[in-house]
Amino acid sequence: MDLYGFFAAAAFLFGLLFGSFLNVCIYRLPRGLSIVSPRSACPQCHALIAAYDNIPILSWLLLRGHCRHCKAPISSRYAAVELLTGAMFLASYLGFGGPTLASLKAIVFSFLVIGLVFTDAETHLLPDALTLPGIVLGLGFSIFVPLGSILEQHFTSSSVLAGGFSWQFLSFADSLLGTAIGAGLIYGVGEAYFRLRGIEGMGFGDVKLMAMVGAFLGAGQSLFVLFGASTVGAVYGIAVLMQVRGKRLRRYARVQRPDAAARAWQSASLAMQYMEIPFGVFLGGMALVAMFFGTSVLHWYLGLFR
Numbered sequence: 001m002d003l004y005g006f007f008a009a010a011a012f013l014f015g016l017l018f019g020s021f022l023n024v025c026i027y028r029l030p031r032g033l034s035i036v037s038p039r040s041a042c043p044q045c046h047a048l049i050a051a052y053d054n055i056p057i058l059s060w061l062l063l064r065g066h067c068r069h070c071k072a073p074i075s076s077r078y079a080a081v082e083l084l085t086g087a088m089f090l091a092s093y094l095g096f097g098g099p100t101l102a103s104l105k106a107i108v109f110s111f112l113v114i115g116l117v118f119t120d121a122e123t124h125l126l127p128d129a130l131t132l133p134g135i136v137l138g139l140g141f142s143i144f145v146p147l148g149s150i151l152e153q154h155f156t157s158s159s160v161l162a163g164g165f166s167w168q169f170l171s172f173a174d175s176l177l178g179t180a181i182g183a184g185l186i187y188g189v190g191e192a193y194f195r196l197r198g199i200e201g202m203g204f205g206d207v208k209l210m211a212m213v214g215a216f217l218g219a220g221q222s223l224f225v226l227f228g229a230s231t232v233g234a235v236y237g238i239a240v241l242m243q244v245r246g247k248r249l250r251r252y253a254r255v256q257r258p259d260a261a262a263r264a265w266q267s268a269s270l271a272m273q274y275m276e277i278p279f280g281v282f283l284g285g286m287a288l289v290a291m292f293f294g295t296s297v298l299h300w301y302l303g304l305f306r
Ligand SMILES: [Zn+2]
Pocket: 042, 043, 044, 045, 046, 047, 067, 068, 069, 070, 071, 072
């Protein structure tokens, strides 16, 4: 096996291990527990988990998703996070030119986003322990890996500013602008949502998550992530609404209520009002899509107006 292939395999295996560590973070960070000690134990019977039962994917498969001691079920999330992290590390390596700083940046970003998405899905929390260092890392990486965004292209193609700034400066400015736009816009959306529905739709966790996404991806792509995630979130909301309506409609039809249709709508929209949509899941998912395909999508989109 050549060196390129060797590093690719290493990226995948490291991804599995880091995914295993993320599982610890996903369980412990929202509960305010240390991620360093004590050693992992079964949450049901508190038996310590032996090293041979802690091998990513394999252990979960061999134990068929159950604790060795008390046979309590272990969520398939554990295996899913490990496999996804492994796959994303490998995709980052292959997609960003092999052993480069750009791949390392993509790997770090995937790690943080996967941790945040799964924590948000389970607990509706986005821990500062991931988002705040993420903002700093995103800003830091912009000085070493150029952000090829609209801002940079605009500046370098503009005769007034061309040559005056190094790419490091422009890339950092783009990252900083991405942080501000990401955080600012989602804060605005959250405010509008609050005024509209009277309940808190977005927490500060989402604001910090988008600040991190903007720092890593730059201004143009943080807009792409916001619009993409809002669209997917809206489609998801409508799908849930229709599903609830369908269920209620069948129930009311069974008891032959004459106003079944109207009642079903009413009941479904009431359920929607109190449903919490983990928006961080959509933001994070879209951020990973943007990391790989955002630049091509933005170029295609801007090409429509030329
Ligand atoms: Zn157990």
